[in-house]
Amino acid sequence: MSRRIEISEVGPRDGLQIERNFVPTEQKIALIDALSKTGLSKIEITGFAHPKVIPQLADAETVAAGIRRAPGIRYGAFVPNARGAERAVAAGIDDLKIGVAVSDSFNRLNVRMTTEQGMQAIDEIARVARGTQSRIVGGIATAFGCPYEGPVSRERMHRMLAQLLELGAPIVYLADTTGVANPDRIRRTVEDLRAAFPQAELGLHLHNTRGIGIANALAGLDCGIKHFEGSIGGLGGCPFAPRAVGNICTEDFVHMAHEMGIETGIDLDALIAVARQAQEILGRPLPGMVMKSGKASELHAMDAARVKVD
Incomplete structure (x- = not known):
């Protein structure tokens, strides 16, 4: 198990994209600026998809232009095709997050392409990024x-990983897009890919659809995975997945890591404050638990009020 891990915050994109009511652009910018002060080194701020497909991300350029970029942070965005990549490069995005689903059915719903077409689109995105300040970061949904x-x-997943590595992706995130994984499946998949591609830097993008997202993250830690993606407050849920639930909660995962002596470089108190800010923006309780119950290291007076946490 690694004693230091890196977490990419995907709440402003993956977390908000499923919201039915449009989140005002200035609130998205405020949320990203607050996240930039927590010690995170990577933040996925938006996506350059067609606004008719994901209306919540229609303000991608405005968000990218409006945030206060902090030194040392890589600002990423999801790009589904070459046109999205061109827009992202023009907007000064550092990491072009590209992903194709192993499943044809899911890929058709998600980006209106078969998996094979999606793999061709990845080649086109890489050509757009070549020679610019942007780099590609891979994902296998x-x-x-x-x-x-x-x-x-399995054969198709191996082929997809090989393609992403050949294109120079420094990290490839394996995504449990709809929350069907379990810790044993995480271990077996990671071990299989590592045996075939020992040079690959793998990460995990996990959803908490069936309540075992953190358990799956722990399995990844046990396998030596150093790169994880999470969503502030547990925001999110894929709009193309049935009964979708959000990503693993960033601050809950960071809390667990810190309690286990694993370094993240993140100020947990600042992160909890941002989770509460996200909750206020959306006007409803979010799934994150640490912002409600507090850190395990906090001590309480014996006569303190007992309050049920929902």
């Missing part, structure tokens, strides 16, 4: 199974 097709092709 439905890496642990698909709600429409069930188990996914």
Whole structure:
């Protein structure tokens, strides 16, 4: 198990994209600026998809232009195709987050392409990024199974990872896009890919759809995974997944890591404050637990009020 890990915050994009009511641009910018002060080194701020497909991200350029960029932080954005990549490069995005689902069914719903077409699109995105200040960061969606097709092709996943590595992706995140994974499946998948691609730097993008997202993250830690993605307050849920639930909660995962003596470089108190800010922006309770119950290291007076945490 690594004693230091790196967390990429995806709440402003993956977390907000499923929201039905449009979150005002200035509130998105305020949330990103607050996240930039927590010690995070990577923040996914938006996505350059067609606004008719994901209306919540229609203000991508405005968000990218409006944030206060802090030194040492890489600001990323999801890009589904070459046109999205061109927009992201023009907007000064550091990391072009590219991803294709192993499952054809899911990929058609997510980006209106088959998996094979999506792999061709990745080549086109890489060509757009070449020679610019932007780099590609890979993702393999439905890496642990698909709600429409069930188990996914191991051969196809190997081929996708090989392509991303050949294109120079420094990290490839394996995504449990719809929360079908379990700790044993995490271990078996990571071990299989590491055996075939020992040079690959793998990360995990996990959802808490069935309540075991943190358990899956722990399995990743046990495998030596150093790169994780999380969403502030547990925001999110894929709009193309049935009964979608949010990503693993960033501050809950950071709290667990710190309690285990694993360094993240993140100010947990500042992160908890941002989670509460996100909750206020959306006007409803979010799934994150540490912002409600407090850190395990906090001591309480014996006569303190007992309050039920929902």
